[in-house]
Amino acid sequence: MEKRFQPYSRLAAIVFLVIGCLWVLRPFLPALLFACAITISSWPLYLRLLARLKERQTLAAAVMTVSLILVIILPLALVTWNVADNAGQFYRGLRDALHAGQLAPPDWLRQIPVVGETLDTYLRGLVGNREQLIALAKRYMEPARHILLGGGIVLGSGVAQVSLAAFVSFFLYRDGLTLLRALSVGMEKIMGEHAVSVADTVSRTVRGVMYGLLGTALAQAAVAAIGFLIAGVPAVALLAVATFLFSLVPVGPPLIWGGAAFWLFNQGSTGWGIFMLVWGVFLISGVDNVVKPMLISRGSSLPFLLVLLGVMGGVIAFGFVGLFIGPTLLAVALGLLRNWTGVYPVVPQASRSGS
Numbered sequence: 001m002e003k004r005f006q007p008y009s010r011l012a013a014i015v016f017l018v019i020g021c022l023w024v025l026r027p028f029l030p031a032l033l034f035a036c037a038i039t040i041s042s043w044p045l046y047l048r049l050l051a052r053l054k055e056r057q058t059l060a061a062a063v064m065t066v067s068l069i070l071v072i073i074l075p076l077a078l079v080t081w082n083v084a085d086n087a088g089q090f091y092r093g094l095r096d097a098l099h100a101g102q103l104a105p106p107d108w109l110r111q112i113p114v115v116g117e118t119l120d121t122y123l124r125g126l127v128g129n130r131e132q133l134i135a136l137a138k139r140y141m142e143p144a145r146h147i148l149l150g151g152g153i154v155l156g157s158g159v160a161q162v163s164l165a166a167f168v169s170f171f172l173y174r175d176g177l178t179l180l181r182a183l184s185v186g187m188e189k190i191m192g193e194h195a196v197s198v199a200d201t202v203s204r205t206v207r208g209v210m211y212g213l214l215g216t217a218l219a220q221a222a223v224a225a226i227g228f229l230i231a232g233v234p235a236v237a238l239l240a241v242a243t244f245l246f247s248l249v250p251v252g253p254p255l256i257w258g259g260a261a262f263w264l265f266n267q268g269s270t271g272w273g274i275f276m277l278v279w280g281v282f283l284i285s286g287v288d289n290v291v292k293p294m295l296i297s298r299g300s301s302l303p304f305l306l307v308l309l310g311v312m313g314g315v316i317a318f319g320f321v322g323l324f325i326g327p328t329l330l331a332v333a334l335g336l337l338r339n340w341t342g343v344y345p346v347v348p349q350a351s352r353s354g355s
Contacts, residue, residue, distance in 0.1 A: 030318035031164035033325045038068065038165065039172040040203055041210035046173050061173035068166045075241040077159050158320025165321065197339060205335040209328045212291075217247035219291045220284055224257060227279040231272045233260045243284070248323040249311055257284050306330045 025032065039046075042064065050060040172179070187195035221244035228236045239256055246252030257280035264273035307327050314326020 028164065030321045030325060031161045032168060033318070033329075034161065034321040035165040035168035035172055037206055037210055037324055037328050039169055039176065040206045041214075043176070043203075046176070057174050057177075061170050064173050065166055065170040068169060069163075073159065073162050073166060076162060076245065079238065079241050079245060161319060161321045198336065201335045201339045202332055205331045206328055209331045210324065213248055213324060213327065216288055216291045217244045219287045220244070220247045220253055223287055224253065224280075224284045227257065227276060227284065228260060231260070231264060231276050231279075232269070233263065233276070247288070253284050253288075254280060306334065 022029070046060060046064055049063060050057065053060045053063075184195065184199070187199060221240045224243040225236055225240035228239055233239065239260065243253055243256045246256055257276060261273045261276035261280065264270075264276055310327030310330040311323055312326070314322025314324070314329075316322070318325050
């Protein structure tokens with residue numbers, strides 16, 4: 001009788017042990033998942049570096065970790081600091097202008113076809129009515145301030161999570177070969193002959209999604225920086241980093257290049273403002289339609305809906321690093337489902353012949 005129930009008691013003990021470990025690691029789970037995604041994505045690069053450094057694992061892991069800090073953490077910290085500083089200055093300046101009665105719509109607003117005159121008349125009437133303007137400001141300024149502060153908190157927590165992920169990545173790089181051997185043995189015992197295909201699907205999908213997200217963000221940031229330089233927009237480096245971060249969010253980059261175009265119009269540079277709008281629509285945002293499918297298709301063709309749900313749900317569940325974790329987890333689940341069912345998306349004949 002004891003031997004009969006022994007497998008069930010052993011399984012129950014393992015389940016409780018796994019639940020206990022996850023409960024202990026729950027505060028660090030987003031950083032751990034992000035570290036795993038980073039390590040898997042950059043593992044081929046780490047192996048090349050390890051060969052060049054004559055198999056010195058600690059040194060190679062340290063180089064990869066420092067590179068991660070320079071590429072991700074420092075720009076993210078810079079953007080977080082600037083967002084907090086500029087949001088405070090903007091709020092104070094707008095509040096002082098309201099009290100002094102110095103607000104006025106920009107002159108270029110009247111030049112907008114069809115709606116320009118109407119908007120200008122409405123805003124001038126609103127600015128002229130001090131009581132109505134103060135009431136409107138009280139209604140919207142506090143929620144706007146809370147939204148900006150909330151965004152700063154998300155970015156600040158993102159800096160902390162990415163810093164922890166970089167710390168964890170060092171150990172994943174250094175002990176990665178040992179961990180891979182242990183995982184392969186464990187997966188073979190659990191899944192048998194399917195272990196190799198499942199491991200290949202997971203690694204290929206994670207790399208495809210991470211390459212797609214980060215590669216597209218880098219390409220959009222580079223194209224945006226060129227456009228900002230041509231148009232004479234200030235703080236090009238900061239705006240390029242902001243474009244990189246906002247590129248991870250669907251419909252994010254227009255907030256940056258649209259703001260740059262608004263600044264140009266407000267400075268009286270109507271021609272450069274129109275140039276910035278055209279550059280943003282056809283080049284900066286156009287990169288997303290070319291680069292991302294090309295990179296993600298190497299791992300898994302993730303539908304736009306899953307990308308959107310992954311980003312939004314990932315941010316709600318994990319904070320800033322959920323931008324990466326959410327789409328990656330959904331892509332892995334979709335890849336495993338396709339591998340299990342054998343049903344894959346139909347590729348159009350035109351794209352087959354063009355590839």
